[in-house]
Amino acid sequence: MAMANLARKKAINLFNNTVISSGALRYSYSLSSTFSRGFASGSDENDVVVIGGGPGGYVAAIKAAQLGLKTTCIEKRGALGGTCLNVGCIPSKALLHSSHMYHEAKTSFAKHGVKLDNVEIDLAAMMGQKDKAISTLTKGIEGLFKKNKVTYIKGHGKFLSPSEISVDTLEGGTTVVKGKNIIIATGSDVKGLPGITIDEKRIVSSTGALSLTEIPKKLTVIGAGYIGLEMGSVWARLGSEVTVVEFAPAIVPSMDGEIRKQFQRSLEKQKMKFMLNTKVMAVDTTTDVVKLTLEPASGGDQSILEADVVLVSAGRNPFTSGLGLETIGVETDKIGRIPVDERFATNVNGVYAIGDVIPGPMLAHKAEEDGVACVEFIAGLHGHVDYDKVPGVVYTHPEVASVGKTEEQVKEMGISYRVGKFPMLGNSRAKSIDDAEGVVKIIAEKETDKILGVHIMCSNAGELIHEAALALTYGASSEDIARTCHAHPTLSEAVKEAAMATYDKAIHI
Numbered sequence: 001m002a003m004a005n006l007a008r009k010k011a012i013n014l015f016n017n018t019v020i021s022s023g024a025l026r027y028s029y030s031l032s033s034t035f036s037r038g039f040a041s042g043s044d045e046n047d048v049v050v051i052g053g054g055p056g057g058y059v060a061a062i063k064a065a066q067l068g069l070k071t072t073c074i075e076k077r078g079a080l081g082g083t084c085l086n087v088g089c090i091p092s093k094a095l096l097h098s099s100h101m102y103h104e105a106k107t108s109f110a111k112h113g114v115k116l117d118n119v120e121i122d123l124a125a126m127m128g129q130k131d132k133a134i135s136t137l138t139k140g141i142e143g144l145f146k147k148n149k150v151t152y153i154k155g156h157g158k159f160l161s162p163s164e165i166s167v168d169t170l171e172g173g174t175t176v177v178k179g180k181n182i183i184i185a186t187g188s189d190v191k192g193l194p195g196i197t198i199d200e201k202r203i204v205s206s207t208g209a210l211s212l213t214e215i216p217k218k219l220t221v222i223g224a225g226y227i228g229l230e231m232g233s234v235w236a237r238l239g240s241e242v243t244v245v246e247f248a249p250a251i252v253p254s255m256d257g258e259i260r261k262q263f264q265r266s267l268e269k270q271k272m273k274f275m276l277n278t279k280v281m282a283v284d285t286t287t288d289v290v291k292l293t294l295e296p297a298s299g300g301d302q303s304i305l306e307a308d309v310v311l312v313s314a315g316r317n318p319f320t321s322g323l324g325l326e327t328i329g330v331e332t333d334k335i336g337r338i339p340v341d342e343r344f345a346t347n348v349n350g351v352y353a354i355g356d357v358i359p360g361p362m363l364a365h366k367a368e369e370d371g372v373a374c375v376e377f378i379a380g381l382h383g384h385v386d387y388d389k390v391p392g393v394v395y396t397h398p399e400v401a402s403v404g405k406t407e408e409q410v411k412e413m414g415i416s417y418r419v420g421k422f423p424m425l426g427n428s429r430a431k432s433i434d435d436a437e438g439v440v441k442i443i444a445e446k447e448t449d450k451i452l453g454v455h456i457m458c459s460n461a462g463e464l465i466h467e468a469a470l471a472l473t474y475g476a477s478s479e480d481i482a483r484t485c486h487a488h489p490t491l492s493e494a495v496k497e498a499a500m501a502t503y504d505k506a507i508h509i
Helices: 002-016 055-066 082-087 089-107 123-148 226-237 257-269 364-378 407-413 428-432 461-473 478-482 493-503
Strands: 019-022 025-028 045-051 071-075 151-161 164-169 174-184 188-190 218-222 241-245 273-275 278-284 290-296 303-307 309-312 316-318 351-353 392-394 399-404 417-423 439-445 451-458
Touching: 045 055, 045 364, 055 071, 055 082, 055 123, 055 364, 071 174, 082 089, 082 123, 089 123, 089 226, 123 151, 151 174, 174 364, 218 226, 218 303, 226 241, 226 309, 226 392, 241 303, 257 273, 257 399, 257 407, 257 439, 257 451, 290 309, 392 461, 399 461, 407 417, 407 439, 407 451, 417 493, 428 493, 439 478, 439 493, 451 461, 451 493, 461 478, 461 493, 478 493
Parallel strands: 045 071, 045 174, 071 151, 174 351, 218 241, 218 309, 241 273
Antiparallel strands: 019 025, 151 164, 164 174, 188 316, 278 290, 290 303, 392 399, 399 451, 417 439, 439 451
């Protein structure tokens, strides 16, 4: 604690005495009014202004305030947490959990001696639980803002200059917020498809799929990525006939190939259907059912697929329009992303960007890391994010989690490697709870035994993956994990066994 306080004091002293020059621009920083947090207006200047209150933005704002910087966060939604908390990560996980509980009650409880008659779905109550979780968490972030003395402005921000943001507030009216450092953290938006109009009723994005008022008899998902598979899984458990249409030859292209095949087989056992190498040519909504015209990706005979609801899940685009970036000359690439340097600085002095608006994985936890590192750089400290060690998780059941390189990537790199695998069928905890589907796979460099990648498919894989993330971060070997005592009985023992299988031999298989 003493060391942390000392580091913070050094950061503030450094920031107080820092002068940065670049061409005709010269900034002199002072924290003389750090702890005076009034409503930001044209007469107040902040050390840091964050545009966007999502995972990257609100975390950046809190971290900046913790480092003693006068900070304002601008959020147009009127609720903090961004897409993730309001219409993404959090509500989808709520529905995934609720739908899994229903599915277990229908299919598995009896085996455990729990017998129920007439298990029914109360969709309104399910949605209510989801909405309560969202409300609680958004209010929680507001509480963190107050605790850390972050000024929160609800409205749409737009650049007037590199140090001035005009905000059209949700209450009406306009205010100007000044800042020595501006961080763009506006996240991303749903990526549409040509010729398909999303109405959030019959043609829905992930946002609409989280708020359906009745269970569709037939649901078609366009796109076999993380979001499409998670939302398809929710509605399949609740009784929808789910068909996933994907242009690529495989689901989740970024996933390790061996794990991907097992994952698809698992979803197919859950009665999800897949049409791979297939493109959507047209969507007709003029009748009672939605009719999709499909065609093989390589060309060929067309077919018609009918659905009650169509979920468009073809990815996301960075949200950088309407911010006035052209006014101050911030560069963007052809899809709207903002190029930044290793300090998250744009081509305009004093303007930074983090999260989904910059290149890299569009993940909430990656955005959070960006936010902390960016603010640390601004405060004169050293920030760091290693994008090669950002975990990815598909929150279906079983879950699939990965960190590091896939086997295909290691082969392409020309590295000699070993692979160790351990099936969950050999794990005593998984067997005892009758949830033993899946595998742990570890890839390590042959000569040094250094772990290159870890891929897990099982219940709670999203929790197990962090041992692997830590191992990769510190350059651990598979033997390091194998010789670390793991509590028994736990699912984590499967990671230990896979590590043993990588450098030597597993015990329980």
